Structures are given as structure tokens and as C-alpha cells.
Amino acid sequence: MWKEAAVVSMAAGVYGRGERSGRLRLWLAALSAPFELAGKTRLPKTLITGAAGFIGAHLSRELLARGHEIVGIDNLNDYYDPGLKHARLEWIGSHPGFVFERIDVADPALICGLVQYGCFDTVVHLAAQAGVRYSLTNPLVTGQSNLIGHLNILEAVRRADPSPFLVYASSSSVYGNNTPAPFREDAPVDSPVSLYAATKRAAELMSESYTNLFCLKQIGLRFFTVYGPWGRPDMAYWKFASKILRGDPIDLFNNGALERDFTWIGDIVDGIVKVVEGGPDHLPHSRSHRIYNIGNNNPVRLTDFVSILEARLGKQASKRLVPMQPGDVYRTAADIGAIRSDYGFEPSTSLRAGLGLFCDWFSTWTTGVAAPVEVGRPLKKDSAA
Numbered sequence: 607m608w609k610e611a612a613v614v615s616m617a618a619g620v621y622g623r624g625e626r627s628g629r630l631r632l633w634l635a636a637l638s639a640p641f642e643l644a645g646k647t648r649l650p651k652t653l654i655t656g657a658a659g660f661i662g663a664h665l666s667r668e669l670l671a672r673g674h675e676i677v678g679i680d681n682l683n684d685y686y687d688p689g690l691k692h693a694r695l696e697w698i699g700s701h702p703g704f705v706f707e708r709i710d711v712a713d714p715a716l717i718c719g720l721v722q723y724g725c726f727d728t729v730v731h732l733a734a735q736a737g738v739r740y741s742l743t744n745p746l747v748t749g750q751s752n753l754i755g756h757l758n759i760l761e762a763v764r765r766a767d768p769s770p771f772l773v774y775a776s777s778s779s780v781y782g783n784n785t786p787a788p789f790r791e792d793a794p795v796d797s798p799v800s801l802y803a804a805t806k807r808a809a810e811l812m813s814e815s816y817t818n819l820f821c822l823k824q825i826g827l828r829f830f831t832v833y834g835p836w837g838r839p840d841m842a843y844w845k846f847a848s849k850i851l852r853g854d855p856i857d858l859f860n861n862g863a864l865e866r867d868f869t870w871i872g873d874i875v876d877g878i879v880k881v882v883e884g885g886p887d888h889l890p891h892s893r894s895h896r897i898y899n900i901g902n903n904n905p906v907r908l909t910d911f912v913s914i915l916e917a918r919l920g921k922q923a924s925k926r927l928v929p930m931q932p933g934d935v936y937r938t939a940a941d942i943g944a945i946r947s948d949y950g951f952e953p954s955t956s957l958r959a960g961l962g963l964f965c966d967w968f969s970t971w972t973t974g975v976a977a978p979v980e981v982g983r984p985l986k987k988d989s990a991a
């Protein structure tokens with residue numbers, strides 16, 4: 607079982623809405639106590655929202671290994687198998703520097719209380735309702751998490767004294783289908799092709815207004831198709847692997863003529879860590895809010911991606927060529943010059959090597975045994991697949 611703070615169980619039963627912030631105060635005090643009592647220098651304290659998610663779980667492990675105290679929150683919703691989210695929390699494991707609490711970022715009182723009493727140095731806001739296609743059929747759920755949730759985080763951060771540094775997740779989907787590749791952060795992004803993309807762009811704009819109004823220090827990271835072990839069952843690489851192993855046909859949208867800038871999870875985590883630990887003082891000039899692409903800078907055709915999967919899984923896929931889906935984009939391609947120069951981000955993992963590790967993990971996951979591989983690190987470009 608992952609660790610829930612002892613005070614949470616001590617305070618069990620104190621779940622009235624008005625009393626929850628008191629419970630959080632106790633809980634957060636308990637989190638800091640062992641470190642302060644031991645007379646150690648204060649450790650960096652980080653709040654991660656969406657901690658049971660794919661990127662959040664990997665980031666939690668890496669920051670814990672680097673000596674951060676982490677409070678992880680997540681609403682553990684059932685957009686995809688919540689069992690996988692629980693398993694990720696098990697994978698993070700019992701660690702004296704980690705507490706997890708089930709909290710919805712759309713709950714303003716809880717989020718404000720948590721950030722106010724938490725004395726965080728950094729908030730990494732990853733919780734969101736992902737899924738381009740899901741946003742078309744469930745627009746209100748998407749809006750609740752991605753718009754109200756983001757606004758709650760901004761309000762909580764600006765009310766905290768001092769305000770923590772905010773690092774939040776955006777998406778390559780904001781570029782839509784009209785941006786020339788490779789995508790640069792200064793390209794106009796006012797024509798989203800899905801509601802999901804619109805919420806991510808709206809979150810960036812809300813952040814910009816909060817920096818203009820309240821001088822919040824923030825960085826938005828536009829992620830480009832992240833893949834890897836402990837990944838997401840709603841994403842193509844997972845669905846393809848699963849169908850290839852079962853012998854079911856896979857659908858190649860736009861007849862397979864799609865390109866994605868696939869990014870290995872270890873490279874993404876490395877980039878987020880560089881931003882979190884580099885901090886806002888790394889921001890050039892007087893800009894207190896910046897948006898960076900964080901991708902692999904090397905788009906791959908979907909058909910080539912499938913060939914690598916087939917080779918690694920040792921099985922041919924039965925392919926169905928189907929038309930483009932509403933909300934999808936034809937190509938994503940990251941220009942990562944800005945984050946490279948400001949934070950030294952340099953992805954180093956080839957798709958062949960990364961997909962190889964994903965397949966190893968996936969085979970063990972589907973047979974019920976989680977892989978013992980250390981999967982959160984960047985790999986060398988030339989490492990064997």
C-alpha cells in the first residue's frame with residue numbers, strides 16, 4: 607500500500623467540508639515534522655497534482671529520489687482503469703517524504719487550504735482530463751477539470767504567502783492543424799481543433815493573466831505525445847500493443863499518414879526536473895510566465911511506429927486504414943530550442959529503445975506482474991532496443 611499520512615487516519619471521520627482544511631493542516635504539519643526534528647536542512651517541498659497519472663507517478667518517484675518532500679493529489683477518476691492509477695501509487699511506494707490524498711482540483715476550498723498550509727516551494731500541476739476524443743463527448747467533465755481546476759490552482763497559488771513557483775502541463779494539441787512545423791512557442795494558436803486543446807490554451811491564457819495581475823512565477827510545458835511504462839491505456843501505443851498481442855486489427859487514422867513527436871517518459875521527467883530545480887530565476891529577463899515545448903524534436907510516421915512495435919512484440923499487426931477522426935491533428939513536431947537554451951533540456955532516448963522498454967513492461971503488466979525495470983530515466987540515443 608502507498609503511504610497515506612498517519613494523521614489522515616487519525617483524523618478519520620473529520621470529513622465535513624468546513625473541517626477538511628483543518629485536517630489538511632495537521633496532515634501537512636506531520637509531513638514536515640520528521641525532517642525538521644532530524645535537524646536537517648529544509649528539503650524542497652513540492653505539490654504534484656495528478657500524481658497517480660502517468661507523468662505524475664514517474665515525476666513523483668524521480669523527485670523523491672532527489673530528496674524532495676512530495677504531496678501528491680489525484681481524484682482517481684475512471685476515465686481509464688483506476689486500478690492502474692492505484693498500481694502506480696503502489697509503485698511510488700511507501701516513502702517517508704511522500705503523502706497521497708484523493709482530492710479534486712476542481713474543489714476550491716480544498717485546493718486553497720492545501721496550498722496555503724502546505725508551504726510548497728513548487729506546485730507541479732499535471733491533473734487534467736486528458737483525451738481529445740473524450741472531450742468531444744464529455745465536454746463538461748473536461749471543462750471542470752481543465753478550466754475550473756486550473757483556475758483553482760492559480761487562485762490557491764496567488765493566495766499563498768509566499769506564492770510557490772507553478773509549473774503546469776499544457777499540450778502540443780494547442781497548435782492545431784495550421785501551424786508550420788516544427789512548432790514554435792510564438793506561433794499563433796487561436797484555432798484549436800478540439801475542446802481539449804481549447805481548454806489547454808485557455809489555461810495558458812489564465813496563467814498569463816495571473817502573472818500580469820499578481821506577478822506569479824509560472825512555466826507552462828507543452829508536452830508532445832509522451833509514451834513509456836506505466837503509460838495510458840487510452841493512447842495509441844498502448845492500444846496498438848494490446849491489439850497486436852491479441853491479434854485484433856488496429857485502426858490507422860488518416861490511412862496511417864499521421865506523424866507524432868513521440869517523447870520518452872524519462873526524457874519528459876528529466877525536463878520537468880530541470881525546470882522545477884532550475885526554478886523561476888532561470889527565466890530570462892523579467893518574464894515571469896513562459897511557455898515551453900517539451901518534446902523529442904523528431905516526428906515519426908504512425909506506420910513506422912507500428913513497425914517498431916511489431917518487431918519488438920514479434921507479431922504482425924492486422925491494419926485497417928480508416929479516415930481522419932474529428933479533433934485529431936495531422937502532425938506534431940516540437941521546436942525545443944527555447945527549453946534547451948534556458949534549462950538545458952536534451953532528449954536522448956530513441957523511439958526504438960523507448961518502445962522496447964515499453965513493450966517489456968507491457969508484457970509483464972498484461973500478465974499481472976509489474977516489471978522490475980527502472981524505467982524513469984532517459985536512455986542514450988544509441989542504446990540497444
Ligand SMILES: NC(=O)c1ccc[n+]([C@@H]2O[C@H](COP(=O)([O-])OP(=O)(O)OC[C@H]3O[C@@H](n4cnc5c(N)ncnc54)[C@H](O)[C@@H]3O)[C@@H](O)[C@H]2O)c1
Pocket residue numbers: 655656657658659660661662679680681682683691709710711712731732733734735736750751755775776777778828829830831832833838
Ligand atoms: N501523456 C501525454 O502524451 C500528454 C500530452 C500532452 C499533454 N499532457 C498533459 O500532461 C498532464 C499529465 O498527463 P498524463 O499523461 O499523466 O495523464 P493521466 O490521465 O495519466 O494523468 C492525469 C491524472 O489527473 C487526474 N485528474 C484528472 N482530473 C482531475 C481532477 N479534477 N482532480 C484531481 N485529479 C484529476 C487523473 O485521475 C489522472 O490520474 C495532463 O495535464 C495532460 O493533459 C499529456
